[in-house]
Amino acid sequence: MFYRENGQFKSTYREDQQILGIRQDRWFIFGLIAFALLVVPYWGSDYMFRAILIPFLIVSLAAIGLNLLVGYCGQISLGHAAFMAIGAYAAYNIVVHFPGLNFIVVLVLAGLVSALVGILFGLPSLQIKGLYLGVATLAAQFFVDWVFARVKWFTNYSSSGGVSTAPVEMFGWTIDTPMEKYVFILVVVMVFTLMAKNLVRGHIGRSWMAMRDMDVAAEVIGIRPMYAKLTAFAVSAFYAGVAGAMWGFLHLGSWEPAAFSINFSLNLLFMIIIGGMGSILGSFIGAAFIVLLPLALSQALPLLNNLGLKVDTAMASHLEFMIFGALIVFFLIVEPLGIARLWAVAKEKLRLWPFPH
Amino acid sequence: MRPRNIGDVILDVKNISLSFGGVKALQNISFDVKEHEVRAIIGPNGAGKSSMLNCINGVYHPQEGEIVYQGEVRRDMDTHHAAESGIGRTFQNLALFKGMSVLDNIMTGRNLKMKTGILAQALHLGPARAEELREREFVEHVIDFLEIQAYRKTPVGRMPYGLQKRVDLGRALAAQPKVLLLDEPMAGMNMEEKQDMCRFVLDINDEFGTTIVLIEHDMGVVMDISDRVVVLDYGRKIGDGTPEVVRNDPEVIKAYLGVGH
Numbered sequence: 094m095f096y097r098e099n100g101q102f103k104s105t106y107r108e109d110q111q112i113l114g115i116r117q118d119r120w121f122i123f124g125l126i127a128f129a130l131l132v133v134p135y136w137g138s139d140y141m142f143r144a145i146l147i148p149f150l151i152v153s154l155a156a157i158g159l160n161l162l163v164g165y166c167g168q169i170s171l172g173h174a175a176f177m178a179i180g181a182y183a184a185y186n187i188v189v190h191f192p193g194l195n196f197i198v199v200l201v202l203a204g205l206v207s208a209l210v211g212i213l214f215g216l217p218s219l220q221i222k223g224l225y226l227g228v229a230t231l232a233a234q235f236f237v238d239w240v241f242a243r244v245k246w247f248t249n250y251s252s253s254g255g256v257s258t259a260p261v262e263m264f265g266w267t268i269d270t271p272m273e274k275y276v277f278i279l280v281v282v283m284v285f286t287l288m289a290k291n292l293v294r295g296h297i298g299r300s301w302m303a304m305r306d307m308d309v310a311a312e313v314i315g316i317r318p319m320y321a322k323l324t325a326f327a328v329s330a331f332y333a334g335v336a337g338a339m340w341g342f343l344h345l346g347s348w349e350p351a352a353f354s355i356n357f358s359l360n361l362l363f364m365i366i367i368g369g370m371g372s373i374l375g376s377f378i379g380a381a382f383i384v385l386l387p388l389a390l391s392q393a394l395p396l397l398n399n400l401g402l403k404v405d406t407a408m409a410s411h412l413e414f415m416i417f418g419a420l421i422v423f424f425l426i427v428e429p430l431g432i433a434r435l436w437a438v439a440k441e442k443l444r445l446w447p448f449p450h
Numbered sequence: 451m452r453p454r455n456i457g458d459v460i461l462d463v464k465n466i467s468l469s470f471g472g473v474k475a476l477q478n479i480s481f482d483v484k485e486h487e488v489r490a491i492i493g494p495n496g497a498g499k500s501s502m503l504n505c506i507n508g509v510y511h512p513q514e515g516e517i518v519y520q521g522e523v524r525r526d527m528d529t530h531h532a533a534e535s536g537i538g539r540t541f542q543n544l545a546l547f548k549g550m551s552v553l554d555n556i557m558t559g560r561n562l563k564m565k566t567g568i569l570a571q572a573l574h575l576g577p578a579r580a581e582e583l584r585e586r587e588f589v590e591h592v593i594d595f596l597e598i599q600a601y602r603k604t605p606v607g608r609m610p611y612g613l614q615k616r617v618d619l620g621r622a623l624a625a626q627p628k629v630l631l632l633d634e635p636m637a638g639m640n641m642e643e644k645q646d647m648c649r650f651v652l653d654i655n656d657e658f659g660t661t662i663v664l665i666e667h668d669m670g671v672v673m674d675i676s677d678r679v680v681v682l683d684y685g686r687k688i689g690d691g692t693p694e695v696v697r698n699d700p701e702v703i704k705a706y707l708g709v710g711h
Contacts, residue, residue: 106583106586106587106590107579107583110582110583110586288572288573289572291571291572291573291574291578292568292571292572295566295571295574295578295582296557296558296560296561296564296566296571296581296582296585297568297571298571299550299554299557299558299561300558300561302547302549302550302554302558303547303550303558303561305547305549306546306547306548306549306550307545307546307547307548309509309545310541310545310546310547311547311558312509312529312530313507313509313529313532313533313539314533314538314539314558314559314561314562314621314622314625315529315530315533315534315561315562315625316530316558316561317530324568328568371549
């Protein structure tokens with residue numbers, strides 16, 4: 094009843110093209126941003142930042158990257174954590190060789206390195222499609238895993254094979270408390286989300302979606318498949334690289350190659366399937382789902398035990414897999430466009446409610 | 451009779467042969483298309499009509515022959531170059547971008563004219579924004595022309611078939627083609643929809659001077675709107691000329707009606 098656009102007339106194309114077209118949406122999003130930036134930092138606990146918000150935000154960023162490639166451009170990638178690994182190790186090496194460099198610069202450079210490798214592994218997409226491309230990207234995953242485990246130069250010849258980082262510093266500000274990390278990551282993710290939104294509503298985004306929906310028709314109207322696919326791979330890998338660098342430096346602090354394994358890649362894919370292919374919002378929903386579900390299950394465990402059901406921790410972790418599996422099957426069959434699509438339908442209904450038309 | 455203002459030959463197809471393995475889709479086909487005319491290609495199913503269009507805009511590469519377009523001689527060109535040099539195309543089986551709205555579909559047809567870089571778009575900088583608005587305005591003219599204003603934001607998959615055909619036409623028009631290849635624009639339509647579509651095709655021809663190459667099965671439509679007709683059968687050309695000439699050609703009648711034994 095309150096979610097209406099009555100009286101909101103758009104008289105210019107610019108107004109019609111804005112990201113949040115409905116006033117209520119704008120209020121909601123600005124309110125959410127104000128809450129996340131002004132209230133959460135004072136109110137949240139360290140546990141909340143470390144275990145929930147920081148992983149959620151970083152993983153959301155990686156999921157947005159993957160969604161640009163899979164959901165918008167229709168090119169599957171089964172090895173997206175590899176690009177996160179590249180971003181993380183690139184950032185590590187940049188910091189080792191150029192200490193004192195502003196972390197924002199480090200992030201951008203790490204993203205660019207990842208984007209270059211993304212273009213390289215995107216090349217097969219010019220010839221092969223679907224499942225075969227999936228296998229080719231899987232090769233990227235294993236190749237990258239192998240390189241970082243075996244080639245010592247990338248880990249600066251550390252004896253354990255793992256790397257560890259010093260606290261991040263920029264403009265004389267040392268980011269070391271979880272709260273500061275959260276604020277920094279939040280700002281980065283907001284900026285990148287806005288850029289992703291701009292890309293998908295611009296002509297580059299339309300050429301990605303055209304490749305996804307009908308590649309022959311796209312070619313005939315003059316879209317170069319090579320340009321469309323490789324830019325999608327590059328941008329997607331850039332996002333993953335930035336997310337990977339933040340995952341390494343701000344979330345893990347020290348890590349081994351196994352941190353960016355195939356499991357991580359598949360989790361990213363699950364996020365966009367459950368959250369919504371071809372939706373930026375869906376990337377956040379999916380990430381929240383995957384990050385929160387294990388925590389929710391571990392919280393629910395004592396409750397189930399109180400009810401007399403014997404569920405041990407091993408069972409709980411199995412439950413997690415079962416629920417993910419069931420959800421993925423459910424969404425692939427019932428709603429391939431994920432929770433974001435359900436949300437969009439609900440919003441459409443809400444605009445009319447309580448009237449039928 | 452509409453006033454006709456037919457110019458020189460804009461597209462000249464010379465001795466085109468195309469085969470897929472052992473299947474000869476086109477054998478030694480030659481015909482020309484003059485500027486501003488409506489040229490129809492007819493023929494029974496499997497005659498090679500769509501293959502012919504696919505050769506012209508570079509989807510297929512013929513093994514023999516050459517195509518002269520605006521004085522430029524070539525055997526085959528890539529689709530991008532064809533689009534860039536003003537050859538537009540619609541499809542027999544709808545080939546719309548299903549996940550996108552009507553507006554976005556037609557905007558995509560305008561992509562060739564949009565040049566801002568990826569970073570400018572990501573940051574939505576002045577030039578990118580200005581370009582988006584400028585092209586949007588053009589696309590709105592196309593939407594007005596095709597009378598689909600009410601469907602602007604509708605996902606194309608949800609639209610009725612006849613309107614989807616219109617969107618397909620709009621997507622091709624957005625690129626302001628010089629030559630428009632229409633592959634069965636009226637297939638599967640009822641009488642009223644066909645009349646609408648004919649009107650659009652003729653309006654495009656009259657108002658924008660666009661040269662039209664049209665594949666169509668409905669003989670009434672073909673005879674009414676086309677200036678000249680090419681008839682294909684089993685990959686060979688069996689007739690060429692004005693609708694009256696073609697209609698009375700014994701070979702064409704044979705191909706269409708069969709011959710008594």
